[in-house]
Amino acid sequence: MPEHSEHVVSPKIYLSIFLALILGTGLTTWAAFRNFGPFNIVIALAIATAKATLVVLFFMHARYGERRTRLVIVCALFWLAIMLALTLSDYQTRQPRMSRLLSRAAHYAA
Amino acid sequence: MRRGVLFNATFSEAKQEQGVHRTGELYGQFQTLDQQKESATFGMWIFLVTEVLFFGGMFLTYTINRHEYFTAFGIGSNTLDITLGTVNTIVLIMSSFTMAMAVWSAETGKKKLVPLFLILTLGLGCVFLGIKFVEYKQKFEHHLIPGRNFAITYRSSHPAPGDDPKEIALEKEEVEKAFASDPDANSHAQLYFSLYFAMTGLHALHMIVGAGLIVWLIKASLRGRFTPQYNTPVEIVGLYWHFVDIVWIYLFPLLYLIDRHR
Numbered sequence: 001m002p003e004h005s006e007h008v009v010s011p012k013i014y015l016s017i018f019l020a021l022i023l024g025t026g027l028t029t030w031a032a033f034r035n036f037g038p039f040n041i042v043i044a045l046a047i048a049t050a051k052a053t054l055v056v057l058f059f060m061h062a063r064y065g066e067r068r069t070r071l072v073i074v075c076a077l078f079w080l081a082i083m084l085a086l087t088l089s090d091y092q093t094r095q096p097r098m099s100r101l102l103s104r105a106a107h108y109a110a
Numbered sequence: 111m112r113r114g115v116l117f118n119a120t121f122s123e124a125k126q127e128q129g130v131h132r133t134g135e136l137y138g139q140f141q142t143l144d145q146q147k148e149s150a151t152f153g154m155w156i157f158l159v160t161e162v163l164f165f166g167g168m169f170l171t172y173t174i175n176r177h178e179y180f181t182a183f184g185i186g187s188n189t190l191d192i193t194l195g196t197v198n199t200i201v202l203i204m205s206s207f208t209m210a211m212a213v214w215s216a217e218t219g220k221k222k223l224v225p226l227f228l229i230l231t232l233g234l235g236c237v238f239l240g241i242k243f244v245e246y247k248q249k250f251e252h253h254l255i256p257g258r259n260f261a262i263t264y265r266s267s268h269p270a271p272g273d274d275p276k277e278i279a280l281e282k283e284e285v286e287k288a289f290a291s292d293p294d295a296n297s298h299a300q301l302y303f304s305l306y307f308a309m310t311g312l313h314a315l316h317m318i319v320g321a322g323l324i325v326w327l328i329k330a331s332l333r334g335r336f337t338p339q340y341n342t343p344v345e346i347v348g349l350y351w352h353f354v355d356i357v358w359i360y361l362f363p364l365l366y367l368i369d370r371h372r
């Protein structure tokens with residue numbers, strides 16, 4: 001793969017990405033006022049991730065850049081996933097849970 | 111001291127002659143302009159990885175607390191002004207677009223367009239910060255700053271003359287419901303606002319740093335410094351600016367939209 005950083009992205013692409021991002025903002029605000037039960041947060045985060053992906057790929061030129069840049073992005077996501085997954089699994093499995101400690105505090109206050 | 115003066119003199123001479131340290135835009139440690147640009151861009155991406163983990167820690171704290179104090183976070187979120195939040199999201203996306211256009215103008219050698227797009231970006235960034243200031247002021251007036259006088263019930267019991275009575279009644283009902291299921295809802299709502307101010311404050315700080323960098327770019331671009339051969343500063347400040355935009359793309363649904371379907 002030739003390592004050449006000069007790939008000019010045309011304003012047309014920038015404009016369509018911009019419009020897609022505005023559309024995504026409208027969509028997420030619209031969806032927030034409807035109740036999809038447990039999927040509320042899934043929908044909100046899916047739209048946010050789609051928007052973020054568009055920004056990274058086109059505005060930040062990851063789609064046109066070198067493979068090395070893509071490796072850096074994957075690394076960032078990988079380390080972020082480690083931090084989120086391990087910490088959240090700890091909170092999910094550890095006893096006693098925070099809420100139990102706090103309900104005791106409420107008991108003393110009463 | 112003396113040595114420093116001497117060194118500076120030699121350095122500026124070298125710069126003037128464009129000899130030892132730098133040839134045109136090419137610094138001595140690089141072989142080609144392409145290599146120089148790749149190195150700078152790579153460095154910026156590495157920095158952004160550390161930023162992802164930095165903000166990631168805050169999002170993690172948010173997730174854990176939101177999970178524990180679901181109701182209190184919901185009422186906290188519903189006190190935010192959704193119109194201002196949505197407008198700010200659009201303003202920030204527009205500024206990302208104008209920043210991308212500034213990069214394009216520099217790459218294609220449209221020297222007059224570069225400062226124009228940068229000034230637009232700076233202006234939109236300032237509009238964002240201005241709206242954020244209005245929102246913070248509102249929270250201050252509604253006693254929603256974490257601390258001694260924090261009261262999630264304040265607004266529904268002290269409505270201002272301009273407030274919509276229907277909205278206030280709805281908020282009152284919501285807050286009462288929250289207290290019924292969580293007697294400590296006031297302190298848990300404080301947790302929400304601590305995170306709200308920490309996360310949006312850190313984001314705003316990044317915007318201020320970005321605005322400073324753009325001012326520096328505007329100055330250089332007015333001197334016609336950026337060309338198709340040399341536009342690395344515009345490119346990497348652009349990367350930073352888009353990253354700050356991405357942080358907001360996640361902050362907006364997580365802080366403003368989590369419990370609107372009432």
